[in-house]
Amino acid sequence: MNDAVAAVWTKLEATPRRTLTQLFSDGDRLKLLSDRLEWGEEVDRGEMLCDWSKTHLDAELLGLFEELAAAAGFDAKREELFAGAKINKTEDRAAEHTAQRGVGDEASVEEAQALHQRMKMLVDAIHVGALGPVKHLIHIGIGGSALGPALAVDALSRDLALVDVHVVSNIDGVALEAAFAACDPATTMIAIASKTFSTIETMTNAQSALKWLGDNGVSDPGGRVVALTANPDAAVEWGVDETRVLPFPETVGGRYSLWSSIGFPVAVSVGWDDFAEMLAGAAAVDRHFRDTDGAANLPLRAAFADQYYTQLRGCQTRAVFAYDERLGLFPDYLQQLEMESNGKSVTAEGEPVIRPTAPITWGGVGTDAQHAVFQLLHQGTHLIPVDFIASIAPGDDLDPEHHRILLTNCFAQGAALMAGQASDDPARSFAGDRPSATFLCDDLDAATLGALIAFHEHRTFANAVLMGINPFDQFGVELGKAIAKKIEAGGNEFDASTEALLAAAGL
Incomplete structure (x- = not known):
């Protein structure tokens, strides 16, 4: 940590603490902390109200966090990100997911557009029946290769799916068998x-899926396979016809890869136009993040709130609750995005960190979560900042009373966390002063989903810059895999507990 950054943290730690009720005595609070993020230009509709007024941020804190961003070199690092510089120092590569959306280094944007066109030709061919009847797609991946597609397919295909998509990530065969049971091998x-x-x-x-096709009368299982990879030579060597290999650049990381050919199942499920709108919504947020400075930059402001609670209030977790069934997988998606990116114990320069890094991200779907975990949020001993996400437009055609109750519950929870309730009965007393932010979308269409995901990508990057860490490597993911490979190879140099477990399982 450089001296300038340390000096700002000293000032931040000295700021007085006021309760949320006290903060709301400022009549300009909503104007200061509630803003609309709009996506226009390529997408002619959509906006999201971002309300941090129920957090403990105030004008003084925002000013100091702007100082922190300047001391941490935020502007320069943001410029490196969009210029395609090798910002991922440990792996000596760029992080060019924004180029997949048309915002970034010109050559990388052109490459992305060419690869998208190649993917579009295959998607269109599937939809017009050029590859025979295709009613089902089993998408096999793990981590970022599965979480993003699963989220987008679930969110966007509920009204109409052109092709029924099943995303399988778990090596547990039960997951793959469930997909087999839902699909006709003749049209998969x-x-x-x-x-x-x-x-x-x-x-x-993948090998088991090919065997399933062959065992069920498909004469050429390999002819049913599409490969989505940054290593096309390996896919061809594995047996995939090169006309059905959809590459993406090495500079696109797994948890940031939905915008590349990893988004193939989304386009197959809902059509190319919706996939293109998802890209456009994300690009609008890219431009906002790239071109807006200070606290007016909304993903950066979200990071200010994150840093306040993690660093100054000792919060070890952050909760996310989507009051929309279509975003049921969004907390899972954010877990990987935030915890794999920023769950680090060394700085970007390889030095030990001296402050906390990423909190644990968790959450669920409202109103289900209200009858489970909200007891702890309201009366537990942990201070947990909460994000609420909702859509003004409903995702259903039922009586509007459904959506009215959903939204009133969402807004009521934020109000209750803040206000609390005094009571002579300690069991019925609520301390209040518990923070939340609310993100209220006009509607949850493809462009909105793209904008929402991109917002959180940039929030994650901004947090990393403020903490001085690299959000684009994930070496911690590899350690357990390496030990699993040693076990597979017959290694026997493990602790007594692991040896006993292996013996008990007959391994």
Whole structure:
């Protein structure tokens, strides 16, 4: 941590603490902390109200966090991100997911557009029946190769799915068998998503899927396979016809890869136009993040709130509750995005960190969560900042009373967390002063989903810059895999507990 950053943290730690009720005595609070993020230009509709007024941020804190961003070199690092510089120092590569959306280095944007066109031709061919009847797609991947597609397919395909998509990530055969049970092998394609085309869970599932096709009368199982990878040579060597290999650049990381050919199942499920709108919504947020400075930059402001609670209030977790069934997988998606990116114990320069890094991200779906975990949020001993996400437009055609009750519950929870309730009965007393932010979308269409995901990508990056860490590597993911490979190879140099477990399982 450089001296300038340390000096700002000293000032931040000295700021007085006021309760949320006290903060709301400022009549300009909503104007200061509630803003609309709009996506226009390529997408002619959509906006999201972002309300941090129920957090403990105030004008003084925002000013100091702007100082922190300047001391941490935020502007320069943001410029490196969009210029395609090798901002991922440990792996000596750029992080060019924004180029997939049309915002970034010109050459990288052109490459992304060419690869998208190649993917579009295959998607269109599937939809017009050029590859025979295709009613089902089993998409096999893990981590970022599965979480993003699963989220987008679930969110966008509920009204109409052109092709029924099943995303399988778990090596547990139960997951793959469930997909087999839902599909007709005669009309099923297989998508294999792996950046290296060597991920053991993915490739094992892929082999089983091909066997399932062959065992069920498909004469050429390999002819049903599409490969989504940054290593096309490995896919061809594995047996995929090169006309059905959809590459993406090495500079696109797994948890940031939905916008590349990893988004193939989304386009197959809901059509190319919706996939393109998802890209456009994300690009609008890219431009906002790239071109807006200080606290007016909304993903950066979200990071200010995150840093306040993690660093100054000792919060070890952050909760996310989507009051929309279509976003049921969004907390899962954010877990990987935030915890794999920022769950680090060294700085970008390889020095030990001296402050906390990423909190634990968790959450669920309202109103289900209200009858489970909200007891702890209201009366537990942990201070947990909460994000609420909702849509003004309903996702259903039922009596509007359904959606009215859903939204009133969402807004009521934020109000209750803040206000609390005094009571002579300690069991019925609520301390209040518990923070929340609310993100209220006009509607949950493809462009909105793209904008919402991109917002959180940039929030994650902004947090990393403020903490001085690299959000684009994930070496911690590899350690357990390496030990699993040693076990597979017959290694026997493990602790007594692991040896006993292996023996008990007959391994």
